[in-house]
Amino acid sequence: MGYVAIKGGGQAIDETKKVFDYLRTRQSDDALPLDSNIIENQLRLLHSRVISEGGVYHPRLASIAIKQSQGDTLEAAFALRAYRSTQPRLLETPLHDTSKMRITRRISSAFKDISGGQMLGATTDYHLRLMRMELLDESPEKFRAIAQQWLKNTAIENIPDTFPKVLESLRAEGLLPPIDKNPVEQGPFDITREPLVFPVPRSAALATMARGEQGSLLAIAYSNMRGYGDVHPTVAELRVGYLPVLLPHPITGERCEIGEVEITECEVVAMYEEPGDTTPQNKVHSNMNKSKPTFTLGYGACFGHNEVKAISMAILDRALQKGMADGPTNPSEDPEFVLLHVDGIDSMGFCTHYKMPHYVTFQSDMDRLRATQQKSNPKESI
């Protein structure tokens, strides 16, 4: 009987694909399909999110993923992740330094005056959350005029090509744990090659969170912000921009720019720690700096323009450092809790699997319940 149920589903399953596409296309008779350029440009931040959670920087495919999933970010990220798993790994880049970013936004909450200045960029931070009703009826002419208008006022100032990191000035003042000049040469953890078997190094945590699902990261980081934790962050720097990707020319060996990736990066300064406090970095460096307490730091970065994700990740990085050193006292400090529950494909996959037939499993649950009921009340057997 179980097999008949499954076989009978074949045709229904075929139809689900057709009806899904029917819902996508059943607009009015003169409706036009979505252009992937429209998705990349006019749904820019959704597009960023899918690239980031898919884990592979492929703008064109991310647009297709959004289009085919009809806007479901989890499904779109899943499609991108699935594509990624079919591709061979050609190489690993040389180490890239994000101070080389071509900035489009750069702010600091810790300092007012930073070298190079604060540039707000294209942020929604100052928007009034009022509905722009005029967008309901936006003509193509009005639409094109906006970009043309903005480009007309081309007051180009003496903006430098790159900007120094704000943290460097704090470091120069001795307020931060000094960098280990001779770090142990161990390659970063590759989460696409090895499963997470705890304890994992910090590079595994950063890589996992970099492609983590935004809502999960935010919720857990928020718990820390509200008191299930002790980070108390200040944003030292938040930057958004394009990082040139450089690879050695196969023949000459010189670094060539092969493309750019848009990234968002955030550094938070958290509560200071006394030396002898057991944060690994402080432990290492308290030998170098015997009596000075220093600030603690958190770092977050992801593909695309996604500030909430980068800030949440930075807070969680700090929380996890504390948890890995002292043992977790809150969920956000527990690497197993955080890192195993923030991946969108893992979590939605498991959630979704509950919809698959569990008839046989459930049949045995029912049998067991009936037997138990009968044992406790033999007179009232069903």
Added chain:
Amino acid sequence: MIKRTNWVSALKTLPFNELLAATTELSSDWTLRPKSMPQSGLGMLKIKESAFNEQFYLGEFCLSSAWLEVTTPDGQVAEGAAQVMDDRVELAEALALCDAILSAQLPGWEKISSMIERGLIIRETTHKERKQILARTQVDFSLLDDANDKGNAHVSN
């Protein structure tokens, strides 16, 4: 002459079909042999985080690469190679051809050179636009002291 390390980033701003048409036409009677299999796959981006200068993998990107040896009918032999952030191996092959043509000044190299010039202008435009974004939204804290605040950072429509 524009630096060889900039050729790929300049050329990839041009439409793919134009690049392909140009390289196909120029190489129509040449023999092309791979020095390394042209392929398309992923590169893993390794970055240094700025809190403790530790290394981690930010994520993967699409990557195509090609390395060719070119022989012209009158016996000129040249090598060209290119890697590009794109999933089309044909693009990498076309860029590798451009690399060979220009580095060895094979027949038709002037065409490639002018394409690179155009690509550089397009890149400049993009860089300029980004600087405009920064310039227009740069905060001038001195204006905060001004009682008649004349709309400092954000520009409203």
Added chain:
Amino acid sequence: MLVIDPVWQADTQQAHFRLLLDAMAYPGRCLIFKTLPIDGGQVALTVLSTLLDAEVSLADPHKLLKDDDWKMLQTNSVTVDEADYILCTGSQFTRFTPKLGSLKSPEQSATIILVVDKLGEGELQLNLSGPGIQVNQLLSVTGLAPQWLALREECNAAFPLGIDLILIDDTQIAALPRTTKVEIL
């Protein structure tokens, strides 16, 4: 546009991979492979192009490969004691200690590819038995120094740790996985 030798093309490599699976499944059987590298290229490229990529490593102590071959193989060049695959001339024995794997991961061991003069003919007669062989399988070889078989015995003494051998002449391959018992007649 690009002239690419069939040995580097996917359909050829898939056919060769199938052949290698059969060779391992039926130890000692000589199987004819589909296509040779042209331009007198190293015959072992038929096997190497199929098995190697950037995720594994190769040692070439007898220097059978040219620089151009390495570029096409796109694999990692390492020492014999670290290599996943080792390429040698069968008639020339060189002593070394290949990777033997571990109890937890016996597959993390070396596969040795030996280029011999002729499979199926020759003074060296091997009587094979074991998994994949009904009763016995006879394999004659020309150009295989018997010390390779002694090295194999030594490496495979702590089964499942050990090494696997692939023999190749100019048209055929045969395999001796570590599960096979080899008796020199």
